[in-house]
Amino acid sequence: EPEVTQTPSHQVTQMGQEVILRCVPISNHLYFYWYRQILGQKVEFLVSFYNNEISEKSEIFDDQFSVERPDGSNFTLKIRSTKLEDSAMYFCASSELGPYNEQFFGPGTRLTVL
Amino acid sequence: ELKVEQNPLFLSMQEGKNYTIYCNYSTTSDRLYWYRQDPGKSLESLFVLLSNGAVKQEGRLMASLDTKARLSTLHITAAVHDLSATYFCAVDMEGGSEKLVFGKGTKLTVNP
Numbered sequence: 001e002p003e004v005t006q007t008p009s010h011q012v013t014q015m016g017q018e019v020i021l022r023c024v025p026i027s028n029h030l031y032f033y034w035y036r037q038i039l040g041q042k043v044e045f046l047v048s049f050y051n052n053e054i055s056e057k058s059e060i061f062d063d064q065f066s067v068e069r070p071d072g073s074n075f076t077l078k079i080r081s082t083k084l085e086d087s088a089m090y091f092c093a094s095s096e097l098g099p100y101n102e103q104f105f106g107p108g109t110r111l112t113v114l
Numbered sequence: 115e116l117k118v119e120q121n122p123l124f125l126s127m128q129e130g131k132n133y134t135i136y137c138n139y140s141t142t143s144d145r146l147y148w149y150r151q152d153p154g155k156s157l158e159s160l161f162v163l164l165s166n167g168a169v170k171q172e173g174r175l176m177a178s179l180d181t182k183a184r185l186s187t188l189h190i191t192a193a194v195h196d197l198s199a200t201y202f203c204a205v206d207m208e209g210g211s212e213k214l215v216f217g218k219g220t221k222l223t224v225n226p
Contacts, residue, residue, distance in 0.1 A: 033214075043214075050212075095212070102147065
């Protein structure tokens with residue numbers, strides 16, 4: 001069964017450093033998303049991406065964040081200068097174009113900012 | 115702003131018992147999703163509810179949607195330990211927004 005994959009599973013970085021989180025969405029899906037979940041809290045939307053551009057973003061997704069689809073398979077989230085409060089689990093998701101919007105989530109990348 | 119509220123946030127129940135988790139949302143939406151999350155794991159899609167009166171069942175879980183009341187329920191029948199997990203409902207807004215707004219989750223513990 002097709003699934004969303006993410007790498008790395010765990011990333012530890014120093015405050016102020018840049019990180020890139022990688023995702024491979026399900027191959028025939030056209031919508032891509034990033035969400036984050038701070039430990040013990042609810043899942044929060046960051047950004048959605050369709051047709052090679054951002055279609056929606058949240059207030060969390062400020063200038064420090066960017067997304068890219070560098071090739072036909074990968075979807076990346078870059079945080080330019082990490083802060084302590086960026087420590088969270090980051091989930092990538094993808095969905096088909098259609099009425100259902102059932103989003104399939106990857107296993108997540110745990111980001112720890114020291 | 116769309117808000118999604120779940121209750122209870124914590125639920126401890128014995129095996130064999132029945133219980134219902136509630137999900138209320140604040141603005142019009144025709145689509146509601148239930149996800150399961152095991153500790154340290156990702157979100158597993160359980161149900162997609164697309165219209166008023168929709169009811170779906172999978173094993174011991176049954177989900178329903180009342181769009182007029184802006185309420186969805188997840189009913190657990192004869193709980194077993196394997197159902198222990200956190201359950202999230204999520205809603206997307208009408209009008210083309212694809213983002214999901216999640217509730218805070220219900221942490222379910224089923225005790226032997």
